[in-house]
Amino acid sequence: MTGGESALDLVLSGDPGLLAIVRLSLLVSLSAVLLAAVIGVPAGALLALTRFRGREAAIVILNALMGLPPVVVGLAVFLLLSRSGPLGEWGLLFTPQAMVIAQTVLVTPIIAALTRQTVEDLWVEYQAELTAMNVGPLGRVRTLIWDARFSLVTALLAGFGRAAAEVGAIIIVGGNIDGFTRTMTTAIALETSKGDLPLAVGLGMVLIVIVVIINALAWAIRRAGERYAG
Numbered sequence: 001m002t003g004g005e006s007a008l009d010l011v012l013s014g015d016p017g018l019l020a021i022v023r024l025s026l027l028v029s030l031s032a033v034l035l036a037a038v039i040g041v042p043a044g045a046l047l048a049l050t051r052f053r054g055r056e057a058a059i060v061i062l063n064a065l066m067g068l069p070p071v072v073v074g075l076a077v078f079l080l081l082s083r084s085g086p087l088g089e090w091g092l093l094f095t096p097q098a099m100v101i102a103q104t105v106l107v108t109p110i111i112a113a114l115t116r117q118t119v120e121d122l123w124v125e126y127q128a129e130l131t132a133m134n135v136g137p138l139g140r141v142r143t144l145i146w147d148a149r150f151s152l153v154t155a156l157l158a159g160f161g162r163a164a165a166e167v168g169a170i171i172i173v174g175g176n177i178d179g180f181t182r183t184m185t186t187a188i189a190l191e192t193s194k195g196d197l198p199l200a201v202g203l204g205m206v207l208i209v210i211v212v213i214i215n216a217l218a219w220a221i222r223r224a225g226e227r228y229a230g
Contacts, residue, residue: 021182021187022210024096024182025164025207026210028096028099028163031100032103032163033156033160033163035100035108036107036111041112041145041152041155042141042145044115045115047116048118048123049144062109062112062116066110068105070102070166070167070168070169073105073106074173096181098174099169099173099183102172102173103169103170106166106169107159107162110162111155114158115145118148118155119145122148130143150225150226153219156218160214167185170183170185176189187203188207
C-alpha cells in the first residue's frame with residue numbers, strides 16, 4: 001500500500017493486503033465479543049440476582065474495570081504469555097489468539113456491568129412473579145437473560161465498539177506483524193507514525209463504516225426480533 005492510495009480505493013479494488021487487515025480486525029473483535037458475552041452475561045446476571053457480603057464492593061470494582069487502561073491489560077497478557085510467564089508454553093504471544101485474549105479481558109467487564117444493570121432492573125419488575133412461581137436462582141438467571149435478550153444487544157454493541165477501537169493492548173501482545181497480526185487500528189497507528197496521513201485517514205473512515213454497518217445490522221435484527229416476539 002503506497003501513501004498516494006486511499007484505503008477506500010484499495011478496498012474497492014480488492015487489495016488483498018487491506019482486505020486481510022479488515023478480515024483479521026473483524027475476526028479478532030467479534031471473537032473477543034463472543035467470548036466476553038459467554039463470560040460476562042451470566043456473571044452480570046448472577047451478580048444482579050444474588051445477595052452476599054461485599055456485593056456492593058464487587059459492583060464498584062466491576063464498574064471500575066470498565067475503564068481498564070488497554071496498555072495495562074496488554075502488559076498483563078504479555079507477561080502471562082511470554083516465555084517466562086505461566087502460560088508461555090502455549091506459544092500464543094504475537095498471534096491473533098493473544099489479541100483475542102487481550103480484547104476479551106477489556107470487553108468482559110463492560111458486558112458484565114451492563115448486563116447486571118439490565119437484569120437487576122428486570123428483577124425489580126418480575127421479583128414477585130418469579131418468587132411466587134418458586135423459580136430457583138439458575139432459573140431466574142435464564143428467565144431474565146432471555147427476557148432481556150434484546151436489551152443486551154446494546155451491551156454487546158458497546159463491547160464491540162471497545163474491541164474494534166482497541167490499539168494499545170493488541171500492539172503489545174500482537175506485535176503489529178504485517179500479514180499476520182496487523183489490524184485496522186494498528187495499521188492506522190503505523191501509517192500515522194510514518195507520516196502517511198491520507199492512508200491513515202482512509203483506514204479510519206473504513207473502520208467507522210464497518211462499525212456503523214455492524215451496529216445497523218444489530219439494530220435491524222433487534223427490531224425484527226422484537227416484532228416477531230410481539
